[in-house]
Amino acid sequence: MKVLMYYRGSYMTAVTCVIIICMLLVFQTPIDEFSEGRCACKDCVREQTHSAWFNELYDLSIQPLLTRENYVLSGDIYKYWKGLQKNKKESNYTVVVEKMFSLFPDKTQYLDASPKRCRTCAVVGNSGNLKGSRYGHLIDLHDFVIRINMGPTKSYEKDVGSKTTHRFIYPESAVDVENSTYLVLSPFKILDMEWLISAFTTKNITRTYKKVRPSINANRHKVMILHPAFIKYVHEIWLLKRGKYPSTGFLAIIFALHICDQVNVFGFGATSDGNWHHYFDETLTPFENDSHAGDFENKTIIRLQQENKILLYRGWT
Structure with missing residues (x-):
């Protein structure tokens, strides 16, 4: 037995x-x-392929950041970017870039994609619809929190959070950033790159097409520069050449779609009463102007929400 x-x-x-x-x-x-680059999230931006509209626009082969390895511009990209220049007197692009990468990181700083990663990103705009939203804690829970231009956090923490991992600026919207924050420059002209160099060295550039800050407090080891090809891609493919160039906020959203697995968007669009102003002031801002295609950008952001590529938080909905 x-x-x-x-x-x-x-x-x-x-x-x-x-x-x-x-x-x-x-x-x-x-x-x-x-x-194939699958991630550990329940739903990932690059895995959701049911949208023919999104698939036609979304091109991961476009590198968002300028590096020493990819800074040489093709003829069509240089022609496009040169068309954005506001000053007739131009410096030598190659000389400026070489000097820039002698000061700042010359390699992409976010290449850590893996099947075990689920990077959540919050892109935080400056809309007045953030006032009273109480989104602060939710925003701070994200791995990356990307802020735009001058949008402050101090005294607004309950609604906008306090965490900032990346801040998108251009010379005319520059602010100081914390030592742990990545400064992401949106260069629409060679002078923008020269200003970036000057702000960390000689501090001699005080004006572009208007008065700018001669210097900023930021960690030079955490500087990123958007690639002119990426700006062209966003402008011509996503926005169908509407406006003179894409807004910093819209560039940040498409950037997030390229480096994040899940993207949540806060502080874009009008307030509940239909007005357009910043959460930190009451000055009404024009919805549509000769620089940005505000209406088309807004409709595209809503379409991204409808296609389940982003989750859009508007405070009043």
Whole structure:
């Protein structure tokens, strides 16, 4: 009887092992899924492919950031970017870029994608619809919190949060950033890059097309520069050449779609009464002007929400 029980126990153990092995083979993630860049989120931006509209616009081969390896511009990109220049007197692009990368990081700083990563990102605009929203804690829970231009956090923490990992600026909207924050320059002209160099060195550039800050407090080891090709891509593909160039906020959203797995957007659009102003002042801002395609940008952001590519928080909805 003891022998029978022994063999029966061994048989059940063997059967159990076979079942476990079969389950592992069935449910394990195939290696080729890892090679496709799948992430650990329940839903990832790059995995949702049901939208033909999004698939046609979304191009991960476009590198968002300028580096020493990719700074040479093709003829069509340089022609486009040169068309954005507001000053007729231009410096040599190559000389400026070489000097820039002698001061700032010359490699992409976010290449940490892996199947085990689920990077959540909050893109925080400056709309007045953030006032009274109480989104602050929710915003701060994200891995990356991307803020735009001069949008402050001090005294507004309950509504906008206090965490900032990236701040998108251009010379005319520059503010000081914390030592742990990445400064992301949106260069619409060579002079913008020269200003960036000057702000950390000679501090001699005080004016572009208007008065600008000669210097800013920021960590030079955490400086990023958007690639002119990326600006062109956002302007011509996403915005269909509307406006003179894309807004900093819209650039930040498309940037987030390229480096994040889940993207939540706060502080874009009008307030509940239909007005357009910043959460930190009551000055009404024009919805549509000769620089940005505000109406089309807003409709595109709403479309991204409808296609489940972003989650849009508007405070009053």
